[in-house]
Amino acid sequence: xxxxxxxxxxxxxxxxxxxxxxxxxxxxxxxxxxxxxxxxxxxxxxxxxxxxxxxxxxxxxxxxxxxxxxxxxxxxxxxxxxxxxxxxxxxxxxxxxxxxxxxxxxxxxxxxxxxxxxxxxxxxxxxxxxxxxxxxxxxxxxxxxxxxxxxxxxxxxxxxxxxxxxxxxxxxxxxxxxxxxxxxxxxxxxxxxxxxxxxxxxxxxxxxxxxxxxxxxxxxxxxxxxxxxxxxxxxxxxxxxxxxxxxxxxxxxxxxxxxxxxxxxxxxxxxxxxxxxxxxxxxxxxxxxxxxxxxxxxxxxxxx
Amino acid sequence: xxxxxxxxxxxxxxxxxxxxxxxxxxxxxxxxxxxxxxxxxxxxxxxxxxxxxxxxxxxxxxxxxxxxxxxxxxxxxxxxxxxxxxxxxxxxxxxxxxxxxxxxxxxxxxxxxxxxxxxxxxxxxxxxxxxxxxxxxxxxxx
Numbered sequence: 001x002x003x004x005x006x007x008x009x010x011x012x013x014x015x016x017x018x019x020x021x022x023x024x025x026x027x028x029x030x031x032x033x034x035x036x037x038x039x040x041x042x043x044x045x046x047x048x049x050x051x052x053x054x055x056x057x058x059x060x061x062x063x064x065x066x067x068x069x070x071x072x073x074x075x076x077x078x079x080x081x082x083x084x085x086x087x088x089x090x091x092x093x094x095x096x097x098x099x100x101x102x103x104x105x106x107x108x109x110x111x112x113x114x115x116x117x118x119x120x121x122x123x124x125x126x127x128x129x130x131x132x133x134x135x136x137x138x139x140x141x142x143x144x145x146x147x148x149x150x151x152x153x154x155x156x157x158x159x160x161x162x163x164x165x166x167x168x169x170x171x172x173x174x175x176x177x178x179x180x181x182x183x184x185x186x187x188x189x190x191x192x193x194x195x196x197x198x199x200x201x202x203x204x205x206x207x208x209x210x211x212x213x214x215x216x217x218x219x220x221x222x223x224x225x226x227x228x229x230x231x232x233x234x235x236x237x238x239x240x241x242x243x244x245x246x247x248x249x250x251x252x253x254x255x256x257x258x259x260x261x262x263x264x265x266x267x268x269x270x271x272x273x274x275x276x277x278x279x280x281x282x283x284x285x286x287x288x289x290x291x292x293x294x295x296x297x298x299x300x301x302x303x304x
Numbered sequence: 305x306x307x308x309x310x311x312x313x314x315x316x317x318x319x320x321x322x323x324x325x326x327x328x329x330x331x332x333x334x335x336x337x338x339x340x341x342x343x344x345x346x347x348x349x350x351x352x353x354x355x356x357x358x359x360x361x362x363x364x365x366x367x368x369x370x371x372x373x374x375x376x377x378x379x380x381x382x383x384x385x386x387x388x389x390x391x392x393x394x395x396x397x398x399x400x401x402x403x404x405x406x407x408x409x410x411x412x413x414x415x416x417x418x419x420x421x422x423x424x425x426x427x428x429x430x431x432x433x434x435x436x437x438x439x440x441x442x443x444x445x446x
């Protein structure tokens with residue numbers, strides 16, 4: 001396995017299989033891993049705030065017996081004084097065994113990776129990559145559906161700017177028999193380069209404008225938020241907005257074993273009345289995020 | 305046709321797409337040379353209807369990667385004693401450094417000025433280059 005995980009594609013399918021298997025073992029017996037990282041330090045360098053991701057990483061390391069240090073915004077780091085990303089990570093490498101880094105600019109993790117020897121996990125670089133979100137999604141599917149192949153996955157909402165959606169599509173393209181149902185307004189359809197990848201690879205995919213039409217076909221529904229400001233005109237927004245809000249009535253159209261995923265935080269795209277539905281998987285997904293980060297830290301530190 | 309004296313010794317950059325000669329002049333920093341440099345625009349061509357040509361009256365080293373990135377159909381002729389002694393054909397370089405700038409405002413290069421601007425050839429058939437950091441596609445390329 002590579003030591004610098006910048007993009008989900010830095011992980012081979014074999015790496016992912018190993019991480020999912022290790023995550024299974026951690027979930028089954030977390031106590032067996034409680035001291036695997038004794039004496040190790042994780043640095044969480046968050047040049048932009050992301051409480052959820054940072055806490056997930058820190059919880060993962062603490063659950064392995066390790067310790068954490070870092071900062072949670074650029075204002076509380078030397079970046080506020082104008083220090084470069086390269087200099088910051090070079091310095092932090094002297095204090096930590098592994099680094100998880102989030103930065104608002106795309107490619108920041110690539111810059112950091114070129115300058116250090118210790119393992120590095122990209123915890124999000126702007127709208128670019130966020131590999132542990134993709135791993136979280138894959139572990140959720142693996143745990144709740146039992147397999148990653150032969151699934152129909154619906155991705156709903158903002159498919160144009162949604163980083164998690166692009167990464168998940170590319171990750172799922174590596175598995176046999178996966179069918180993609182892309183549900184979005186025309187303005188927010190997947191970018192051309194993702195469509196080219198799907199077409200060139202001969203993948204089975206359909207595009208739809210209304211969630212209700214495709215709901216019965218889905219094994220997985222991955223929801224993302226549609227923001228009003230992404231629409232070109234108010235009429236389209238009013239016409240389509242309700243189609244991208246998941247509620248009880250739409251859930252009635254779905255298969256009994258479908259799962260609903262969401263990278264969180266949600267705003268109003270999933271009605272709270274859906275939370276009690278056993279098919280709502282988004283909070284379980286957050287829990288799996290911690291386990292898969294534990295697995296990744298173990299692998300990168302070679303203490304698994 | 306406009307006559308430019310034949311070179312006895314030097315470099316001829318030929319088959320330049322019409323209108324691109326000034327871009328090449330700037331990219332190769334030919335303004336810094338002390339020797340004669342002739343830019344011929346809209347010259348008649350056997351291969352294409354029209355072309356641009358640059359003649360340099362000195363045997364300078366030309367960065368073929370820069371030229372290949374701008375237009376891989378260009379040919380570079382090395383002249384000695386009034387004869388072509390070497391004809392160089394170009395291809396798209398795999399990697400270019402500080403030739404083009406990433407225009408993605410969200411790219412790390414937009415805030416860290418010391419970083420090299422690096423583009424990688426990611427799709428040879430389509431001639432697509434992407435920023436080595438943010439993977440944004442280079443838009444000005446053909």
